[in-house]
Amino acid sequence: MTQTPKPLPTTTSSFRDIIMGGFLYIDKTKSIYELIKDAKGAYFLSRPRRFGKSLLLSTLEELFRGNRDLFRGLWIDSSDYDWETHPVIRLDLSQAPVKTVEDLETNLKRALRRIAQQYQVTLVDGPAHAQFDDLIFALAQEKQVVILIDEYDNPLINNLTNLAEAKRIRDTLKGFYGVIKAMDRYVRIAFITGVSKFSKVSVFSELNNLDDLTFDGRAATMLGITQAELEHYFQDRLPHFAQVEDLTEEALLQKIREWYNGFRFTRVTESLYNPFSTMNLFTKYSFHNFWFESGTPSFLINLIKQQGLDPMQLEELTLREIAFSTYELENLDIIPLLYQTGYLTIKDYDQTQRLYTLAYPNLEVEESFITWLLGSYSELGRSFGEIYIWDLIDALKTQSLDQFFKILSVFFANVPYDLHINREGYYQTIFYLIFMMFGFRVDAEVKTNDGRIDAVVELTDHIYLFEFKLDKSAKEALAQIKSHAYYQKYLLHGKPITCIGANFNTLTRTVDDWATEAVPL
Structure with missing residues (x-):
């Protein structure tokens, strides 16, 4: 039995x-x-x-x-x-x-x-x-x-x-x-x-x-759950969970890894699961943002805003070892603090330079934190976003760019007036957070041989390159993409490429002008 x-x-x-x-x-x-x-x-x-x-x-x-x-x-x-x-x-x-x-x-x-x-x-x-x-x-x-x-x-x-x-x-x-x-x-x-x-x-x-x-x-592994421990201590629960998710056990384990594994606190390369999320996952048999929703320090967002940290740069950061030991009340550095509180974790360590690479540990933290950031930066919650995000994606998939920018303007119109900052980066950040909140990969400030692309949205069958301007013109933004040939980096992906220049109007708080051009393949 x-x-x-x-x-x-x-x-x-x-x-x-x-x-x-x-x-x-x-x-x-x-x-x-x-x-x-x-x-x-x-x-x-x-x-x-x-x-x-x-x-x-x-x-x-x-x-x-x-x-x-x-x-x-x-x-x-x-x-x-x-x-x-x-x-x-x-x-x-x-x-x-x-x-x-x-x-x-x-x-x-x-x-x-x-x-x-x-x-x-x-x-x-x-x-x-x-x-x-x-x-x-x-x-x-x-x-x-x-x-x-x-x-x-x-x-x-x-x-x-x-x-x-x-x-x-x-x-x-x-x-x-x-x-x-x-x-x-x-x-x-x-x-x-x-x-x-x-x-x-x-x-x-x-x-x-x-x-x-x-x-x-x-x-290194005194706290947290290793992969071996998860597969050993929860082995009796895996068959039922796989049935609930309609997945093989191997596919289920991979999904669990993506959602909850990834924490690393030392140079030891083995990554860990958060115990709280893991215990709740195997109690409820449902993927959810357990750890994040159990409590998030509100002062973090204030520090991010005060220090002018760009959320788009949180995906991969490098930090020297000394930064983790200079934490002072009078001079709080948000990056070590985000690491210590678990929103970033160690992804790599360069022994020669004593340099740590930090990134989001897993999907639970990334999705939750980005949603939280979007709400804090723009007061746009997930429920609001869900009304429009799929229409936004469908507009891109069908290349209905007029509809795309019409919907995007709804997002920006709902950003509180006092949060509008007269710089392109702020609007670019909101754009980035909207897509990331719903799991769509957006590469921001992508390096090329001749500069940086503001944002790249890559769908299964199409690539969109975005360049944003503030109170200027869409043609100027589009001309920048073309003059720097930002698209060359993506020519070998085998997908149609569309370059899009857009202008944010700070008076109307909308995208008031856009221009597009397809890249010949």
């Missing part, structure tokens, strides 16, 4: 609850063991939200409490791990909202007081960092203490729009985390996790012995 698959943990990150509830646990205890077996000191790991950080700390808590029964049948149970017990201080800085440094102090002191009560320790009233010091000292009288801090940066992330308060919060956190260094001889191990990687000078200046695992190969 076929065994019923274990239920999937879509709503809990508690290791104890997962094991006691009979939920599926993807065994990460070997990589955890290899990290902690000889570990001493403080460790830091940055990963995007919903990527298993809380489950990792929950697992470490049960290990250091010596609760071996929870690990029966897992890799570590048959290892030489000593199961020595230690008092554990576990803090989650995302549990209560923090708007001021006073909120932070109150929350930290409340959490420390509850832990102290568990160990029958009485704390003297005082600032949070002093109580933290006292608690470590009291608990370490018999055994060294294990310190686990989850979402260390949450109070900072939630206050990035209030820089003055964020600085006060940062200074308080700096003093609080500095206690770990000062009490080093009483600490067996400290493990700190978060989404962002603020520079050590910024938050961890007093914790200068911190071992950063963010780009370390030891942590």
Whole structure:
């Protein structure tokens, strides 16, 4: 008789609850063991939200409490791990909202007081960092203490729009985390996790012995789900899912890879699935933007706009290694932040130049993020776009260009007036986002031997080259395509090529003029 698959943990990150509830646990205890077996000191790991950080700390808590029964049948149970017990201080800085440094102090002191009560320790009233010091000292009288801090940066992330308060919060956190260094001889191990990687000078200046695992190969697959793990742990669910999708299992796995795989955080080339999306995918048996819709920091869009980042450049970026370690409140760089929050990921690494190539990890993130960008840049949501996008595509397919630009003008007419920027690139960006939101490949700012094409839309049987002007003329745009022979790059594709020049009128907020010309093949 076929065994019923274990239920999937879509709503809990508690290791104890997962094991006691009979939920599926993807065994990460070997990589955890290899990290902690000889570990001493403080460790830091940055990963995007919903990527298993809380489950990792929950697992470490049960290990250091010596609760071996929870690990029966897992890799570590048959290892030489000593199961020595230690008092554990576990803090989650995302549990209560923090708007001021006073909120932070109150929350930290409340959490420390509850832990102290568990160990029958009485704390003297005082600032949070002093109580933290006292608690470590009291608990370490018999055994060294294990310190686990989850979402260390949450109070900072939630206050990035209030820089003055964020600085006060940062200074308080700096003093609080500095206690770990000062009490080093009483600490067996400290493990700190978060989404962002603020520079050590910024938050961890007093914790200068911190071992950063963010780009370390030891942590490459400690969080997230590998391809092998997906095919092993979800093998009982694949036949049913393939039937639901009317696909072979091989085709289904390929579709799952395209939608949810692709996260990579170190030089190790193996890419990962987001656990949250994967668990929901195999619970609902439906492709959906699970991770993205579970919460997106609103400050990201504001930073993108403030820094003038062109969304068209997010598909493939290069960044030097040092950029990931200079993250400061006063000088937030959006690209490292997009990487740390999971909207971009490592696609390649050049060892010689120490240069990372970043791109969207997968279809879920790309489609969701582009839809989000379009809504933020133009206030055009997906529901609005769905009314017109297929008519827009049909107009291109049938080469009904008058109809195409008539529909396109509807999009631009719905861009709020104060969002219209008098530069060609803004309208080009909206054009790009409209198509990308619905999965149509648009190459923007394509390099040729003699310049750049504004946009290329390639359909199965036709190629369109677009050049945009602002308050000029369509003929001028078309002449630029012809004079630079932008079309030569596509002559070997074996498809008809149409060159299109278009002009955006900032007064009418529409495409008021266009001109086309077919390229002789």
